Amino acid sequence: MSDIRFDGRVAIVTGAGTGLGKSHALELARRGAKVVVNDLGGSVSGEGGSLSAAESVVREITDAGGQAIAHGANVTRIAEVQDMVDQTLKTWGKVDILVNNAGILRDKSFSKMPLEDFQAVVDVHLIGSVNATKAVWEPMREAGYGRIAMTSSSSGIYGNFGQSNYGAAKMGVVGFMNVLHLEGQKYGIKVNTLSPTALTRMTEGLIPEEAAKLMTVESVTAGLVYLVSEDGPARTILCAGAGGYAATKIYETPGVYLAPEDQTPEKVAENFNKIVDPDGQQEFEQGGQQTFKFVEYAARHFGVK
Numbered sequence: 001m002s003d004i005r006f007d008g009r010v011a012i013v014t015g016a017g018t019g020l021g022k023s024h025a026l027e028l029a030r031r032g033a034k035v036v037v038n039d040l041g042g043s044v045s046g047e048g049g050s051l052s053a054a055e056s057v058v059r060e061i062t063d064a065g066g067q068a069i070a071h072g073a074n075v076t077r078i079a080e081v082q083d084m085v086d087q088t089l090k091t092w093g094k095v096d097i098l099v100n101n102a103g104i105l106r107d108k109s110f111s112k113m114p115l116e117d118f119q120a121v122v123d124v125h126l127i128g129s130v131n132a133t134k135a136v137w138e139p140m141r142e143a144g145y146g147r148i149a150m151t152s153s154s155s156g157i158y159g160n161f162g163q164s165n166y167g168a169a170k171m172g173v174v175g176f177m178n179v180l181h182l183e184g185q186k187y188g189i190k191v192n193t194l195s196p197t198a199l200t201r202m203t204e205g206l207i208p209e210e211a212a213k214l215m216t217v218e219s220v221t222a223g224l225v226y227l228v229s230e231d232g233p234a235r236t237i238l239c240a241g242a243g244g245y246a247a248t249k250i251y252e253t254p255g256v257y258l259a260p261e262d263q264t265p266e267k268v269a270e271n272f273n274k275i276v277d278p279d280g281q282q283e284f285e286q287g288g289q290q291t292f293k294f295v296e297y298a299a300r301h302f303g304v305k
């Protein structure tokens with residue numbers, strides 16, 4: 001298999017001053033991409049800010065012979081994000097790749113969580129991804145080429161105690177991907193989602209030391225780089241950590257049809273085991289397929305063709 005390269009490609013990586021984003025930016029640059037290293041430079045909970053982290057990643061890239069620029073846009077502010085994309089277009093004429101990676105944590109059980117902390121986390125992960133994607137969407141559509149990666153988390157896909165804000169935002173980006181996939185595919189735009197697990201300042205102290213040594217950011221970046229490559233997949237949730245790679249998939253059970261006289265909560269309860277039975281489950285490509293399936297059940301019942 002030939003090397004995956006990004007020569008001539010322009011990539012924006014948000015939250016690339018440290019952790020996973022830094023690793024993504026370094027690897028994309030090493031493989032030939034011109035990289036915009038975005039970072040607000042705040043704390044894990046999103047306080048403070050400085051361009052120095054992004055600038056130091058840029059230095060690392062340019063010292064190795066690559067091309068990169070730093071931008072301190074706060075992804076929650078569309079004007080700052082637009083300025084970053086405008087500067088990218090002015091400098092390099094296009095944006096081929098967007099990696100939505102920036103993130104913060106404000107963990108608390110839901111009963112103790114101030115709504116401001118819920119909002120702040122949704123703003124960075126979900127609205128931040130929306131802002132950056134909005135700013136690159138028209139240039140990508142016009143160019144007929146784009147690769148966009150969202151960053152989700154097992155905390156959203158499966159749940160994690162104390163992370164209702166984070167979980168909601170991380171599943172939000174999956175829904176965002178599903179729709180963008182449908183709207184972008186005819187313009188050559190592929191959208192995917194990474195669900196990483198790695199040792200970074202965000203997970204420091206949460207992972208046992210022995211396991212932490214295996215959970216390198218580089219192992220996750222290998223998956224991300226494939227997701228945003230020219231021949232990469234579309235609409236895939238790629239999970240990566242400690243050298244393990246898997247895909248999260250959403251399936252729907254065949255379920256049951258209940259005739260009008262049986263459309264009662266009691267009959268739903270009676271049929272619940274059949275409703276949740278995974279035998280024959282299907283993966284859908286868009287929401288309408290579910291509606292169609294149900295209407296077909298009813299049509300069959302009433303003998304309508």
Ligand code: NAD
Binds near residue numbers: 019046124199
């Ligand atoms: P990190 O804290 O090391 O990096 C996050 C970066 O985002 C920081 O450099 C921070 O300054 C930047 N950032 C935060 N708010 C920003 C904003 N408003 N605008 C621009 N930049 C901003 O954390 P990480 O572990 O590298 O996480 C990267 C992504 O991966 C996040 O989206 C995180 O939720 C996700 N994730 C990480 C793990 C893990 O195991 N590390 C697991 C699941 C998901």
